[in-house]
Amino acid sequence: MNDINTQRRNFLKTSVGAAAVAIAPGMLLFDMAHGKSEPVNGKVRWGMLIDAGQCKEGCNDCVTACNKENGLGSGTLTPTSAQWIRKIEIKDVSSGRELSLPMMCQHCESPPCVDVCPTGASFKRPDGIVLVDKHLCIGCRYCMMACPYKARSFVHEPLHDQNPDVPRGKGTVESCTLCVHRLDVGKQPACAEACPNKAILFGDLNDPNSEIAQKVHIVASVQVRADLQLNPSIRYMGL
Amino acid sequence: MKRFFALLLFILASTAWANVTNMPKPDIGKGGQCVRDTQWMRENHMHLLKHQRDETVHKGIRDDKISLKNCIECHASLKDNSVIARDDSFCVACHRYEAVKIDCFECHSGTRKSAWLLRNAK
Numbered sequence: 001m002n003d004i005n006t007q008r009r010n011f012l013k014t015s016v017g018a019a020a021v022a023i024a025p026g027m028l029l030f031d032m033a034h035g036k037s038e039p040v041n042g043k044v045r046w047g048m049l050i051d052a053g054q055c056k057e058g059c060n061d062c063v064t065a066c067n068k069e070n071g072l073g074s075g076t077l078t079p080t081s082a083q084w085i086r087k088i089e090i091k092d093v094s095s096g097r098e099l100s101l102p103m104m105c106q107h108c109e110s111p112p113c114v115d116v117c118p119t120g121a122s123f124k125r126p127d128g129i130v131l132v133d134k135h136l137c138i139g140c141r142y143c144m145m146a147c148p149y150k151a152r153s154f155v156h157e158p159l160h161d162q163n164p165d166v167p168r169g170k171g172t173v174e175s176c177t178l179c180v181h182r183l184d185v186g187k188q189p190a191c192a193e194a195c196p197n198k199a200i201l202f203g204d205l206n207d208p209n210s211e212i213a214q215k216v217h218i219v220a221s222v223q224v225r226a227d228l229q230l231n232p233s234i235r236y237m238g239l
Numbered sequence: 240m241k242r243f244f245a246l247l248l249f250i251l252a253s254t255a256w257a258n259v260t261n262m263p264k265p266d267i268g269k270g271g272q273c274v275r276d277t278q279w280m281r282e283n284h285m286h287l288l289k290h291q292r293d294e295t296v297h298k299g300i301r302d303d304k305i306s307l308k309n310c311i312e313c314h315a316s317l318k319d320n321s322v323i324a325r326d327d328s329f330c331v332a333c334h335r336y337e338a339v340k341i342d343c344f345e346c347h348s349g350t351r352k353s354a355w356l357l358r359n360a361k
Binding site (some may be wrong): 016036038040059125126127133134135158159161162163164165168169170172180181184185217231236 | 357
């Protein structure tokens with residue numbers, strides 16, 4: 001009797017194990033392929049740490065990756081081109097030291113663009129990403145005036161053949177979304193992935209175990225225009 | 240008298256038939272039913288889409304089932320992978336018949352994602 005029971009127990013154990021092994025990859029695939037059905041929560045705060053020392057002058061890979069991912073168009077810049085991320089070159093006149101770094105929406109904790117928006121189109125998601133709800137945007141461009149980082153663009157011309165994940169249209173304001181459509185399915189922003197020198201470190205600033213939180217804790221980093229007390233999520237080191 | 244009724248019946252039947260043939264005949268693509276039955280969807284799809292757009296944009300809920308992208312995935316034409324390209328495309332056929340202008344596709348892509356990826360892969 002005892003013998004039979006052990007066999008039965010073992011059989012059950014192995015079959016449960018086999019079932020778990022068989023189901024687990026399917027579950028993972030399901031999670032990868034389908035978006036989350038849970039709302040984002042305020043425990044997370046997405047941010048970036050950009051190492052200006054690692055950012056190479058003349059390299060434009062982050063900008064190219066952003067343009068491709070979000071369908072901003074490639075080729076030459078025109079006065080009406082959308083720029084979600086741009087490379088800027090700065091020079092200290094007294095020492096002659098030159099630096100090259102990417103500049104984009106800094107995803108402020110207290111975003112001036114949200115303050116000035118008359119329709120509530122400009123808003124901050126609970127996880128700290130500042131976005132434009134284009135269903136509500138009337139294209140007044142107050143937010144573009146308010147942004148101290150010149151991070152936003154206006155779509156002047158009619159668009160065709162947009163990326164199905166990145167809806168964009170004439171008459172609305174837009175800016176870096178931290179690739180929210182990629183984040184929501186567990187991927188990194190396109191620029192961080194594309195940087196050949198790993199100068200852009202992306203992660204959750206609120207998670208003490210994340211690489212970015214640990215690095216921010218030990219190395220000197222600054223926020224651009226910290227005097228405005230907007231507390232941006234994008235930090236720079238080596239400035 | 241019999242002849243008169245027969246004629247009347249014929250006229251009524253033919254007008255009813257004409258109404259049926261004038262109805263829009265959208266190209267439903269792969270078709271199928273994943274959310275609710277066809278008649279319910281005809282009446283209420285706009286409420287689902289509007290609700291889902293706010294959930295997605297503001298809360299990051301990307302539930303596939305009632306996302307616009309997922310609707311397009313099944314209902315885009317098998318000929319041109321689009322819900323808006325032709326007069327009998329899935330969205331256009333009824334919206335033209337009912338004279339209801341939609342501006343979803345001023346910003347959103349009307350193309351099946353898999354087809355878009357194929358076209359835009361490096």
